[in-house]
Amino acid sequence: MASADFWNMWVPGQPATSIVIWVVIFMLGLYVARIPAHQAILTITQGLRHALRLMAKSVMLVEKRLKQRNSEVLLAHGREATERYIEREFQRVEALVNRDLSGYPSLQRDLKEQITRIDEDYVQSGEVPPQPPEWLRAIEAVAEIPSNGSPVVAKILNDIHSTLRKSLDKDVSAYRKANKERHELLKKMMPYWRSLTKILTNVEKKITGLENRSNIIDEQMKHYEEILAKTDYAERMLSSSSLTQFFISGLVLFIAIIGGYVNFQLVALPMSEMVGAGSYLGSIKSSNVAALFIIALEVSLGLFLMEAVGVTRLFPVISTLDDKKRKVILWVSLSFLFVFASIESSLAYMRDMLAADKEALTQMLSGVEVAEPEFRWIPSVGQMVMGFILPFALTFAAIPLESFIHSSRTVIGLALVWLLNSLSFIIRQMASLIKGVGQLIVNVYDLFIFIPLRIEQLFKKNKESPDIGSVQNNVFIKN
Amino acid sequence: MKYFTGILVGLILVLTGCSDPKPQTKAVYMLLDTSGTYTQQLDKAKNIIKYLLGNLNSGDSFAVARIDSESFSEKDLIAKITFDMRPSKANAEKRTFNDIIDKFTSTVKGSAYTDITGGMLQAIEYLNETGAGYKYILIFSDLKEEVKKGHVRDFPITLTDIKVTALNVTKLQSDNIDPREYMTRVEQWTQRVEDGGGTWRVINDLDRLEGLLD
Numbered sequence: 001m002a003s004a005d006f007w008n009m010w011v012p013g014q015p016a017t018s019i020v021i022w023v024v025i026f027m028l029g030l031y032v033a034r035i036p037a038h039q040a041i042l043t044i045t046q047g048l049r050h051a052l053r054l055m056a057k058s059v060m061l062v063e064k065r066l067k068q069r070n071s072e073v074l075l076a077h078g079r080e081a082t083e084r085y086i087e088r089e090f091q092r093v094e095a096l097v098n099r100d101l102s103g104y105p106s107l108q109r110d111l112k113e114q115i116t117r118i119d120e121d122y123v124q125s126g127e128v129p130p131q132p133p134e135w136l137r138a139i140e141a142v143a144e145i146p147s148n149g150s151p152v153v154a155k156i157l158n159d160i161h162s163t164l165r166k167s168l169d170k171d172v173s174a175y176r177k178a179n180k181e182r183h184e185l186l187k188k189m190m191p192y193w194r195s196l197t198k199i200l201t202n203v204e205k206k207i208t209g210l211e212n213r214s215n216i217i218d219e220q221m222k223h224y225e226e227i228l229a230k231t232d233y234a235e236r237m238l239s240s241s242s243l244t245q246f247f248i249s250g251l252v253l254f255i256a257i258i259g260g261y262v263n264f265q266l267v268a269l270p271m272s273e274m275v276g277a278g279s280y281l282g283s284i285k286s287s288n289v290a291a292l293f294i295i296a297l298e299v300s301l302g303l304f305l306m307e308a309v310g311v312t313r314l315f316p317v318i319s320t321l322d323d324k325k326r327k328v329i330l331w332v333s334l335s336f337l338f339v340f341a342s343i344e345s346s347l348a349y350m351r352d353m354l355a356a357d358k359e360a361l362t363q364m365l366s367g368v369e370v371a372e373p374e375f376r377w378i379p380s381v382g383q384m385v386m387g388f389i390l391p392f393a394l395t396f397a398a399i400p401l402e403s404f405i406h407s408s409r410t411v412i413g414l415a416l417v418w419l420l421n422s423l424s425f426i427i428r429q430m431a432s433l434i435k436g437v438g439q440l441i442v443n444v445y446d447l448f449i450f451i452p453l454r455i456e457q458l459f460k461k462n463k464e465s466p467d468i469g470s471v472q473n474n475v476f477i478k479n
Numbered sequence: 480m481k482y483f484t485g486i487l488v489g490l491i492l493v494l495t496g497c498s499d500p501k502p503q504t505k506a507v508y509m510l511l512d513t514s515g516t517y518t519q520q521l522d523k524a525k526n527i528i529k530y531l532l533g534n535l536n537s538g539d540s541f542a543v544a545r546i547d548s549e550s551f552s553e554k555d556l557i558a559k560i561t562f563d564m565r566p567s568k569a570n571a572e573k574r575t576f577n578d579i580i581d582k583f584t585s586t587v588k589g590s591a592y593t594d595i596t597g598g599m600l601q602a603i604e605y606l607n608e609t610g611a612g613y614k615y616i617l618i619f620s621d622l623k624e625e626v627k628k629g630h631v632r633d634f635p636i637t638l639t640d641i642k643v644t645a646l647n648v649t650k651l652q653s654d655n656i657d658p659r660e661y662m663t664r665v666e667q668w669t670q671r672v673e674d675g676g677g678t679w680r681v682i683n684d685l686d687r688l689e690g691l692l693d
Contacts, residue, residue: 269566276564278538280503354566361570365529365577 030445031452038442045438052431056424063420070413071235075227077406078238082224084313089217096213100206107199114196121189124182242410249403256397260295263344263390266383267291270350295394298340302395305333312402341391348387352380505692506540506611507531508602511557512620513545514593521584523647523685524619528580530688537562537569540609543580544598546620547590548627551597557583561609593625596632599643606641614641615692616677621649622664638677644691645681 011017030037145153226234271294272287279286307318308330318329356376363369446453509531511524528543535541542559549555558579562569599616606614616638622645626632645668654661665681672679682691 272537273565273567276538277536277566277569278504278562278564283503285503357567357570361573362533364574365533 027449027452031449034445034449037445041441041445042438045434045441048434049431049438052427052434056427056431059420059424059427063417063424066413066420067417070410070417071230073413074235074238074242074410075230077242077410078227078234079224082220082227086217086220086224089213089220093210093213093217096206096210100209107203111196111199114192114199118189118192118196121185121192124185239410239414242407243414245403246407246411249400249407252400253397253404256394256400259390259394259397260299262386263295263298263394264288264291266348266351266387266390267294267344269354270347273350273354294340294344298337298344298391299394299397301333301337301340302391303398303401304329305337305395306398308333312398314398314402314405337391337395341388344391345384345388348383349380352383502610502612504538504540504609504611505535505613505615506606506609507535507542507615507617507692508605509541509543509617510595510598510602510619511543511545512593512595512618513547513587514590514625516589517621517649518587518589520619520647520649521587525580525584527617527619527646527685527688527691529577530691532573532577534692535562535573537564537566540605540611541576542602542605543583544601545583545587545590546593546595546598546618548592549594549597549630551594551600553601555598555601559605591625592627593620593623594627594630594632595620595622595624596626596636597630599636599638603636603638603641613692616641616643617646617691618643619646621651622668623651636671636675638672638675641677643672643677643679645679646683647685648681648683 008015008018010021145157223234227238268285268288268291271290272285275286275290277285277287281289303312303314304318306312307315308326310319310326313319318326321329509524509528511521513521531541538561540559540561543557544555545557547555558576560572560576562572595618599618602616606616624632645665648661648665650658650661669679682688
């Protein structure tokens with residue numbers, strides 16, 4: 001049926017009247033179908049709302065699980081890192097003890113010897129008054145005998161007196177000599193005292209170093225205990241630390257990537273001499289793929305090297321090997337790395353030669369004659385050195401790579417939690433919106449049939465008796 | 480380890496997965512008009528050849544042929560080469576190629592006729608044989624075709640995936656009298672190339688050769 005025929009169906013030639021009739025029919029149709037239509041609209045919107053709320057709950061549940069998992073991973077990493085840190089500190093303490101305190105018995109022996117010497121010297125330097133000779137008392141007794149004017153007795157007494165004096169002079173002289181010896185002994189003690197002081201100062205320093213280490217261990221142990229206790233503070237601290245690590249290691253990795261690119265530029269052109277410049281793998285030159293392969297191999301060797309040294313722990317298989325096997329891996333990686341560095345150095349030289357040849361060709365084709373630069377060898381040597389050093393330098397990319405991988409797990413986890421949180425918020429908002437939309441559609445529906453509704457209202461007023469169906473409907477709408 | 484594996488898989492996909500089976504090599508066939516006074520323009524052609532030698536890479540093919548009275552034969556081929564895969568060898572080949580062109584331009588004699596269609600047929604054959612991914616025919620000519628009586632050249636030619644560039648299309652004396660002749664000539668060649676499935680363009684300003692092999 002054509003559109004014009006449709007609108008002219010009721011009163012031909014008067015579309016306006018026909019339209020009015022159609023509107024009345026639609027209105028009556030809508031009025032008759034009001035209650036089931038309202039029920040259908042509200043059921044659909046409520047169903048949608050429930051579905052969305054369920055979805056939001058599921059998303060929140062996933063978010064909760066993810067948060068929990070993130071927390072577990074974060075704490076596990078934190079615990080592992082702290083264990084490594086504490087282990088390292090203990091190793092340092094062990095090294096300190098082995099280095100400094102292993103000589104403690106000999107130090108103690110030295111100290112004892114020093115003290116014994118000082119003691120001996122001290123004992124020797126003790127002031128012992130000289131004992132008067134045994135016969136001196138007898139002489140004294142004789143000397144006290146009164147002379148009674150006898151010249152013989154007087155002479156004897158004088159002799160005794162002079163003998164006594166002589167003896168005393170001799171003793172005083174011996175005493176002075178002994179004093180002098182004592183002073184000399186005390187003088188000899190000085191270097192021993194100094195040596196003793198020095199030894200004790202050194203011991204003090206070592207003890208202080210150990211004390212500092214033990215303080216650090218104490219701090220880390222506190223940190224470790226907090227991680228084990230899974231406190232919020234520990235989680236926040238680890239999370240913040242992860243974010244910092246993520247950005248720092250990302251920056252260093254970016255620098256390493258630039259280094260890798262420079263390395264690639266050094267190798268790519270000369271590789272075309274080996275694998276051919278005209279062959280392609282997909283849309284990429286084979287020589288570029290070969291150069292990338294060499295760089296990837298060097299980076300891999302660097303990873304193994306760092307793993308074998310024990311700097312990184314990306315491969316548990318390597319880190320759990322015994323020291324002897326790890327040493328083998330270390331030397332094998334280092335040897336291969338050296339070989340690759342040498343190859344790269346020669347490739348860098350070849351690159352320089354090829355570039356010079358290309359430059360000469362371009363000059364010849366453009367008809368420009370340019371003299372050979374005087375210091376042409378400097379960039380050649382520079383490129384060779386760079387070609388040799390860069391593979392070793394790239395080895396250290398393993399350190400930020402490990403940090404980046406570990407921290408990115410946390411950062412990605414946090415980002416996912418944030419995304420899920422936002423998603424759940426959006427879904428909940430949509431559920432609320434749909435509830436409102438359902439109510440709005442019901443109201444708009446009633447707006448279309450406001451005339452029959454008004455008539456119904458007037459009719460009810462006149463009858464003054466409530467219509468059961470309408471009450472039921474109102475109750476339904478309120479629900 | 481999962482991240483590492485992911486990166487490796489990504490790298491392999493990038494290297495191999497962007498499945499573009501089309502070879503990346505180029506093949507260029509340059510036709511030189513040596514009829515009448517056009518031989519005086521050959522110095523310009525020499526510069527274009529030098530430009531091309533400087534820009535073609537290992538594995539690319541390059542041929543230069545003259546447009547003679549009967550161009551649909553191998554005898555008009557001045558030099559052809561597929562550059563060695565090793566850049567050092569390719570550079571040496573470019574030097575030799577340049578010497579051959581120098582020698583040719585200094586000894587060339589003008590031809591009586593201009594069989595552009597014959598030259599193009601020869602070029603299409605050569606380019607298709609190279610198997611290159613990008614094919615170019617460069618016509619260094621005034622585009623006025625003059626063939627021997629009895630030679631049939633008025634037929635459609637297949638130029639699928641071939642880019643045809645007319646270089647240094649000089650205006651003839653007769654074009655000055657009636658420029659429509661020039662425009663008709665260019666229009667006819669445009670039509671013929673495009674009907675054959677190729678693309679056509681004209682470069683008269685030889686200082687702007689940067690996009691010649693685009």
